[in-house]
Amino acid sequence: MTDPNVERKLVEIMRIISESDKPVGARLIADELHNRGYAIGERAVRYHLRILDERGFTKKHGYIGRTITERGKKELSDALISDRLGFIISRIEELIYRTDYDLNTGKGNVIVNITYIDKDDFDNAADIIRYAMSQGATISSKASIFEEDSTEFDIYVPEGQVALATVCSITFDGLLLKSGIPVSPLYGGLMQVENHEPEGFVDLISYNGTSIDPIKLFLRRKATSVLQTFDTGTGKMLANVREIPAAAAPKALEMLELAGKADIKGHICIGEPGAEVFYAPVSRGMVGIPVMTGINAVAAVEEAGIRAETLPVSTVMEFRRMKEF
Amino acid sequence: MTDPNVERKLVEIMRIISESDKPVGARLIADELHNRGYAIGERAVRYHLRILDERGFTKKHGYIGRTITERGKKELSDALISDRLGFIISRIEELIYRTDYDLNTGKGNVIVNITYIDKDDFDNAADIIRYAMSQGATISSKASIFEEDSTEFDIYVPEGQVALATVCSITFDGLLLKSGIPVSPLYGGLMQVENHEPEGFVDLISYNGTSIDPIKLFLRRKATSVLQTFDTGTGKMLANVREIPAAAAPKALEMLELAGKADIKGHICIGEPGAEVFYAPVSRGMVGIPVMTGINAVAAVEEAGIRAETLPVSTVMEFRRMKEF
The missing domain is CATH 1.10.10.10 (Winged helix-like DNA-binding domain superfamily/Winged helix DNA-binding domain)
Known part of the structure; x- marks a missing residue:
């Protein structure tokens, strides 16, 4: 089997x-x-x-x-x-289950997005990603680069390209589950930012009942204005929301703070029980946790006119082997 | 009020x-x-x-x-x-409620999609839409054209453009409701066609929990191959699925046949109770009804390199005032 x-x-x-x-x-x-x-x-x-x-x-x-x-x-x-038809939520839940990063020992796997960039564009793209990291727009400042001849990890790299693994926001869902907190990814969406602060979702697509990753749909629509948001404080960025039982909120908060110390950041807040969080509906008795996605760095790369192809929530990878980018 | x-x-x-x-x-x-x-x-x-x-x-x-x-x-x-954030399903359900076309008297409203095309491109676009209609790829052979100076109906037409109203597949949902059958739009998706017959959905996005129309998302992704399907019998077309209680299937079939006689066509089949229909999951005790969407004609126009902008499930319109296109 x-x-x-x-x-x-x-x-x-x-x-x-x-x-x-x-x-x-x-x-x-x-x-x-x-x-x-x-x-x-x-x-x-x-x-x-x-x-x-x-x-x-x-x-x-x-x-x-x-x-x-x-x-x-x-x-x-x-x-x-x-x-034939796989709903994205099954794939995501499988990766959540496979996340086994231990915040105390620093060992284990996190979930990563894989982005493919042409070799010739990579230096420019890396500059933008570093800029996005400096703006706190990624989950972590760590990443892994895979070249064509890379053999250290089984990531496929097409000829002439470089693959970049960045920490995916769904890692939080994996960490919550590993802490014994039941978690459901709810929506991927577009977050309106005003004065450098998230103001509210302006579009949402449910993770449930779609065969295409919601974040990928927004990326394809070129709906973000990440670079503009860095510059002016106003714009649209990618974010997602998960819900957990309201009773688990204190434990989740503790875990999220511990994760932040381990360089896994990006949750915006923990919502109120059963209340909309940044206009995203949450079930009764649950609290919503919005997170700005790590894909924002890639969205910025694309906004700068550099071609990139991203597979969000792609696979799991040992966090310890990822390096300061 | x-x-x-x-x-x-x-x-x-x-x-x-x-x-x-x-x-x-x-x-x-x-x-x-x-x-x-x-x-x-x-x-x-x-x-x-x-x-x-x-x-x-x-x-x-x-x-x-x-x-x-x-x-x-x-x-x-x-x-x-x-x-701030409106889920598309509320809007669609409002239009379903407002559909009052009477299959016996021929009076009343159907739901239409509105497509905007540059005036200069309109003749070419119209040829393709007629071709799509001849291939049975639209809900009806009737349509309404609105020019800039049009005053007969309050459809907004930007300068230099023509607005085209075509019958929307969600009209079926309205007709079902009007027959007293409770109906839930489930998914918009990409249907794989083989030998000119629908084979199964290859991608689905739920109507529930999205603020962007699923069909619009597929249109934007340029994911269809409607023209190729007409030519070779193989390709990808837009379709959607609704579910109704299994007990209402005979009445629905009767209604759908009557609608066909009134030039409102396009349902593929009525599924089995609780069974996937073309790989689209259906709730227990319900049957799924897939319909090829009228937007396929517009997808064909875009595939031919003509710019068009479509608002799916846009408004209701008296069917009697729409003309053979």
């Missing part, structure tokens, strides 16, 4: 192989997986391919690549029905 | 006036309302301004325009808290 995350990748890989009319190699599969939002490298693809071979779903043709077997086709058509 | 729809516009108009440092005229307000997704004309703006004057929220300065009063400012700041 493998975990559901592996199963999802296996199905996606079979789908890629079945869509080709000739054998497909691991490199091409990694490329295509990347296009479909999976940040896994060639080495990991090989590992998954071996599982598929063992199950008799794919067949290896020497060095040319793999084709799908009849048995694989049957498996794929069965899998498609349940797997 | 005015209806909530009027109240919403009043607040928006006050907001526009308060954001300007000099008096603002009706024309400018109509322009700005249009930018914010309200398709109301100058004449209607004047009507709303008179209400605001009467309430003492705005003050008229001859022909120069209006400014906001202290009382208006106070009212606005109170209204902002509840009005």
